[in-house]
């Protein structure tokens with residue numbers, strides 16, 4: 001169940017229109033919930049219809065309103081995004097203020113395992129969802145963001161973008177978002193005809209209560225690292241690697257999204273939310 005933020009009751013995003021992809025579960029669902037809590041109307045986009053409906057229903061019941069609406073869309077397919085984006089355009093009368101490109105998947109594999117046909121197929125799926133999916137969403141969202149009020153496009157990367165044993169393709173798709181960040185900041189700056197669209201990237205490390213802490217994922221990661229779940233996955237091991245001695249919380253990512261939306265001079269920022277684990281000074 002998503003939780004209330006530190007800003008609860010403040011309505012910091014009253015009147016804003018937001019879209020969150022991959023909002024049926026996990027981090028995306030918490031972000032959609034927090035945007036609605038702050039008064040933002042929100043499109044809850046997911047490729048699983050039942051999850052999109054469930055998350056939108058939960059948000060509307062919680063805040064006794066119609067702030068959230070479900071949209072079914074698979075970010076990995078450019079052609080199948082036309083319909084969900086026209087639904088969003090209609091619903092929001094042609095403009096968006098906050099777009100959170102959160103949908104993403106993982107599939108641990110060592111680089112040498114990619115010669116296996118099944119692993120190669122999974123790698124292409126990762127690229128299509130995490131990397132190309134972000135490009136498609138950026139392309140569809142841009143004309144709507146241009147008509148928004150202080151618009152921002154926020155991407156969900158990962159602290160694994162610096163490289164991660166046993167997750168080379170995942171890490172690569174997330175590193176690619178840093179390149180896209182720089183490109184979008186340059187392409188979406190202000191001109192005499194167009195207002196700017198700000199762009200930011202959040203790079204979380206492990207976040208508690210998410211699919212990345214599931215037994216299934218940990219087993220797959222342990223296999224790709226040629227080790228055991230106990231050595232990589234138990235709480236004590238995970239926490240000991242973090243200077244803050246704990247994993248991140250869903251709500252901490254959602255609060256960062258709210259702050260980025262309000263932080264009107266930040267543009268092109270990478271926010272690493274790893275509790276200091278990935279410090280490089």
Ligand SMILES: NC(=O)c1ccc[n+]([C@@H]2O[C@H](COP(=O)([O-])OP(=O)(O)OC[C@H]3O[C@@H](n4cnc5c(N)ncnc54)[C@H](O)[C@@H]3O)[C@@H](O)[C@H]2O)c1
Pocket residue numbers: 021022023024025026027028045046047048051073074075076102103104105129133156157158159203204205206207208210211212
């Ligand atoms: N959980 C973590 O610890 C962690 C750490 C770093 C980065 N991230 C990133 O945060 C984002 C969210 O992760 P999560 O842990 O909440 O994942 P999750 O698996 O819990 O939820 C992902 C959601 O995205 C949806 N989705 C998957 N593929 C989709 C597609 N093609 N089109 C539309 N929707 C799709 C799923 O149905 C699901 O509702 C991802 O981009 C992930 O890489 C997560």
